Amino acid sequence: MGNAQMFRLDFPGGPLTMFICGNDKCAKKSVTEILDMFGWETVDIGGIEGSRLLEPLAMLWITYFFKTGIGNQAFKLLHK
Numbered sequence: 001m002g003n004a005q006m007f008r009l010d011f012p013g014g015p016l017t018m019f020i021c022g023n024d025k026c027a028k029k030s031v032t033e034i035l036d037m038f039g040w041e042t043v044d045i046g047g048i049e050g051s052r053l054l055e056p057l058a059m060l061w062i063t064y065f066f067k068t069g070i071g072n073q074a075f076k077l078l079h080k
Contacts, residue, residue: 008039009074015041016074019057021050043077 009016018040022028032042045053057075065071 006038006040011074011076013076013078015039017041017043017077019043019045019050019054019075019077021045021048021054023048041077 018035020028020031020035020042021044028044032044035042061073061075064073
């Protein structure tokens with residue numbers, strides 16, 4: 001299986017997207033600062049109820065990993 005990492009990834013198209021949610025604004029600010037240092041774009045989808053959206057997204061990533069053994073993958077939100 002591949003060796004997945006999260007720090008300063010180099011994928012085509014610029015920084016990758018990490019979606020976050022939660023009810024603690026201070027915690028989300030801290031997480032966003034860490035993600036910035038890691039070279040990720042942060043998209044805040046709102047309160048903790050957003051976790052219901054992120055869990056299936058994580059399962060998509062995990063299922064693809066177990067099917068292919070490719071851990072060097074990520075999501076990117078494209079917007080204009």
